[in-house]
Amino acid sequence: xxxxxxxxxxxxxxxxxxxxxxxxxxxxxxxxxxxxxxxxxxxxxxxxxxxxxxxxxxxxxxxxxxxxxxxxxxxxxxxxxxxxxxxxxxxxxxxxxxxxxxxxxxxxxxxxxxxxxxxxxxxxxxxxxxxxxxxxxxxxxxxxxxxxxxxxxxxxxxxxx
Numbered sequence: 001x002x003x004x005x006x007x008x009x010x011x012x013x014x015x016x017x018x019x020x021x022x023x024x025x026x027x028x029x030x031x032x033x034x035x036x037x038x039x040x041x042x043x044x045x046x047x048x049x050x051x052x053x054x055x056x057x058x059x060x061x062x063x064x065x066x067x068x069x070x071x072x073x074x075x076x077x078x079x080x081x082x083x084x085x086x087x088x089x090x091x092x093x094x095x096x097x098x099x100x101x102x103x104x105x106x107x108x109x110x111x112x113x114x115x116x117x118x119x120x121x122x123x124x125x126x127x128x129x130x131x132x133x134x135x136x137x138x139x140x141x142x143x144x145x146x147x148x149x150x151x152x153x154x155x156x157x158x159x160x161x
Contacts, residue, residue, distance in 0.1 A: 010040050109139065
């Protein structure tokens, strides 16, 4: 029986791989760009994007980049605590909490980020662009804003008491 090794700490999901071709003096230079979402399904999620000459190295480098940029997502049971509208470059997204058992009702890039973060019930809508990179980063910044809102509510509550 083969040795599999210790269980992985993070789930890695490749969202997009782009083939980049550049004309140079010696001919075409072909590289690959990979967008990866990394999460532990317990409230931590990160996004990384990297380029390399082959797909495997691009994915490896983007996983390392995502692990360096992890954020903590606040949870209210199995959903997010607040609804939010966010804009990142041309991407506009809406995230709303959902009742338990409803699942993640959202498009591809939003769904990947929420699943990696461990959110089980939420509603999301992509309004602006179809660019997956912009939509993933818009979702990540929306989750960061929600964590700021939760922190501000806690500070407000402590100052009153």
